[in-house]
Structure formats: structure tokens, C-alpha cells
Amino acid sequence: MNERERVERFLSKHPHHHQTFFSRPYVNRRQFFEILGAGVAGSALLPNLHAQEADVSLAGATTQNRAKNVIFILLTGAISHTDTFDFKMVNGVTPTNFQPSTINGINWPTGLLPKMGALLPDVALVRSMQAHALVHTLAQHWTQIGRNPAAALGNIAPNIGSIVAAEKTVAGQIFPTFLALNSQAAVGSGYLPATYAPFKINPAATGIPNTTNPNDPLGSGGRFNAMYNGLRTLDDPLRANSPYGKPLDDYDSFYKQAKGMMYDPVVQKAFQFTTADSQRYGGTGFGNACLVAKQALAANQGTRFVLISFGSWDMHQDIYGQANPKGNNLYTMGKQLDDGYGALLSDLKGSGQLDSTLVVMVGEFGRTVGPLSAAGGRDHWTQQTAVFAGAGVKGGKTIGATNATGASTADPGWSSNRPVNAEDVEATIYSALGIDWTTVRRDDPFGRGFEYVPFSDQNLYGPIDELWK
Numbered sequence: 362m363n364e365r366e367r368v369e370r371f372l373s374k375h376p377h378h379h380q381t382f383f384s385r386p387y388v389n390r391r392q393f394f395e396i397l398g399a400g401v402a403g404s405a406l407l408p409n410l411h412a413q414e415a416d417v418s419l420a421g422a423t424t425q426n427r428a429k430n431v432i433f434i435l436l437t438g439a440i441s442h443t444d445t446f447d448f449k450m451v452n453g454v455t456p457t458n459f460q461p462s463t464i465n466g467i468n469w470p471t472g473l474l475p476k477m478g479a480l481l482p483d484v485a486l487v488r489s490m491q492a493h494a495l496v497h498t499l500a501q502h503w504t505q506i507g508r509n510p511a512a513a514l515g516n517i518a519p520n521i522g523s524i525v526a527a528e529k530t531v532a533g534q535i536f537p538t539f540l541a542l543n544s545q546a547a548v549g550s551g552y553l554p555a556t557y558a559p560f561k562i563n564p565a566a567t568g569i570p571n572t573t574n575p576n577d578p579l580g581s582g583g584r585f586n587a588m589y590n591g592l593r594t595l596d597d598p599l600r601a602n603s604p605y606g607k608p609l610d611d612y613d614s615f616y617k618q619a620k621g622m623m624y625d626p627v628v629q630k631a632f633q634f635t636t637a638d639s640q641r642y643g644g645t646g647f648g649n650a651c652l653v654a655k656q657a658l659a660a661n662q663g664t665r666f667v668l669i670s671f672g673s674w675d676m677h678q679d680i681y682g683q684a685n686p687k688g689n690n691l692y693t694m695g696k697q698l699d700d701g702y703g704a705l706l707s708d709l710k711g712s713g714q715l716d717s718t719l720v721v722m723v724g725e726f727g728r729t730v731g732p733l734s735a736a737g738g739r740d741h742w743t744q745q746t747a748v749f750a751g752a753g754v755k756g757g758k759t760i761g762a763t764n765a766t767g768a769s770t771a772d773p774g775w776s777s778n779r780p781v782n783a784e785d786v787e788a789t790i791y792s793a794l795g796i797d798w799t800t801v802r803r804d805d806p807f808g809r810g811f812e813y814v815p816f817s818d819q820n821l822y823g824p825i826d827e828l829w830k
Contacts, residue, residue, distance in 0.1 A: 436724040469481065520549060760825065
């Protein structure tokens, strides 16, 4: 039985569910709670859906267990793979100032991405990846949850980062386990408790707002603590006698997490940055996100998974900026990507953090190949490339290969002998962190068992172990 037949057989037994069992609460009792209320979302509004300790089963998979942290860069809008990570020079089409060259045997647009080119000895390119869908929102969600959002359990599925948070959160940590930078549309914690949802912020030189109060006469939160204790005096009896259960527990978690970040110089140091540091990362929103990601992990205060969204790469027209050189094109976007990613990897390597940090970069799908469209752009296409570095990944190589135009996978290049999918990237992240990707939780609201990676019982998807060989 081939892959398609196995999937069709599974879906025939498990019809789709369309009812959504969660919504997104917002905490605004005090302005400072917004730092978590806006980011930690996804609490189930039905009581008693969450087990205190999830009943889980595992197949006992052997994990790589080489990473302490993960930085996941999602190139929203879908980057053109054949102009970048799976470079194919098209005579008369590709601009000559892309300066195609060969680095470690890898074809590369040195003129477009010079800093990344210099770092290729530390980078592995999975060129045999293919997307399941070509609709932006659907495919972006698919990439974040490692399964079809429209399929059974898809609408309650947690973000990969939320699963990491459920596995790696420890008592007493100061920072949220799952940090989402420039990712306001990030998928949340699904049916899992809201404490595992992403903490969403857009990095700024001023750091996280409302974590200090210059008007506090004691200068260290004396007035704040008095007001907070008063709030608890009023709220605790109501919460203890409430019939709503889990939702109010989630609100209580918001309070505690927010309070833990107040008046703490470690928080300010990690989330603030100087103009000089920002410029070294390119002086852009993406660069600032890469900088804060590096600082948050260096602080070692609990953050283990960082999602950075960077777009838009949806270049259906004027992809080379011939009509509007300063518009949204590969030159303007490529420089931001090259500056931010280049500084991030260089700093992680220089500090030794790269040894314990897996850096993954991927879009939701690829773009059409060969000649440009009539509008001078490239449209949606399933073939794409995933980029990996750090945590022991063997750099300076490609895994898999496409045909001459980059339109399809010619050689999968890994043990499963098929194109790589988002589910395999998900399994790779879990394996790198020492999380058994075959885990099945028994606490989902449908009572059918939530698999960390779909079809775990059929061994349909799995980690790309060739990254470490």
C-alpha cells in the first residue's frame, strides 16, 4: 500500500470535524497583562477538557536529542526556491547580478544572498520538500501544526511550539517557553492549556511595554505588588467557586506569568537592543526579531522555541523589481533576509549557542519555475526547499535534488525515498529536541487520541536523520 492509499484509508475512517472547541481570551484587567493576554491565547471555553497529566502512549522512537532550543523562521508568502535556496540560472530571465556561483558544490545566487552563501558550510538544504496545499493561510497553518488544518483534529491542533512548550516548560522559569516574534497570526495552543500558547510581540528597542512603572515611588514594584495582591484577594475566592474551571485557571496563569516578568532586569536586557546591534542585523523588523531571538535564548530563562514570521514573499508580479526597484521584490526582501539570518547564525556560532540551537527556515510552498509570468512574477508551486542549521546538523550539503528546472523532486535524498513534507519537518524538530514524535496524547476533546505527528501508528512521516549524517 502506497502513501496515498494509506492516507485515503485513514481519512475514510476518520471524517473531518468542523466544530471549533476553543476561542481566544484576552486579559485586560491591567494594562501590563496585555503582554501575555495578547500573546498567550487559545484557551478552551468548555470546562474539564484538559487532563491534569496527559495519558500518553509512545512507540519508543530513538530521537536525535541534540538541540536545547529551536528557532523556526517562516517565510510567509512563499519564497521562490529556484531564485534562492535551489538556485537555477535561467538564461535571459535570471538577472546576471545574482552572480551565480558554486560553494561546496552548491549552486548559489551570491549576488543576492552573499552572507548566507558564506555560511553554507554550516547549512544543510533539503531541496526535495513539497507542500500539500497551495493556499496561503491553509499552507501556513499546515507548516505550523504539521498536519492538514481542515482534517480530523486539525482545527484543535496546537502549534509545534506549543507541543514543545508542553514538553519542555519547567516550574520557576521567567520567560515564556514559546515566543512568537512578528507573528501575530501564529497558530495558538489549540486544545492544550493556554499556558502553552505563543507569547506574541513585535520586537522594539524599548523592549516589552508595561513591565516597569517609572511613577512607582518605590522604584521596584511596591505599588504594583500592593495592587496585585488586592486583585488576588478579590479574584481568588471567585475563581475557587467558579463553575468555569479551566478557562479561569488559564486567566490565573496569565496573571502569574505577567507578574513574573515585571520589574526584572533580565527581561529588559533580553528584549531591548541598541541601535548599533539592530543595524548589525540589518535595521529591519526581521533583523530585530532575529536579534531578540538570539538574546532570549542566551538569557536561558525558559524560552525553548522561537517562531519568527517574515514576509511577504508572494511575488506574483515584478519579482526582480524591474518596474519598481524599491517595491516588494527579491532584492529588497533578499537583503533583509541575508542581513538578519547571516547575523543570527554568525552570532549563534560565535557564542557557541549554535551547537544547541536548531535553526529551521521554510516557506509554506514554492513558486513557479523557468520563465516569469506575464506580470513579471512567479505563482504558487508545491516544490520548495527547507533550510537547516545548528544542533549538530552537518552543513555544506544538500539533501535531495530537483529536476533541471526545479519543478519537481528528482531524487528525494533520504531514507523514506519520497519528497519531504511539513510533517517530516515537524518530526525532525521534535527528534532534535529529544521529543518522541510518535507520542499520542489521550486528552483531546474528541477522545480519539492526538498524535504529535499524524499517522504515527503507520510510520508515514518521520525525522530527516540524514541532516546529521
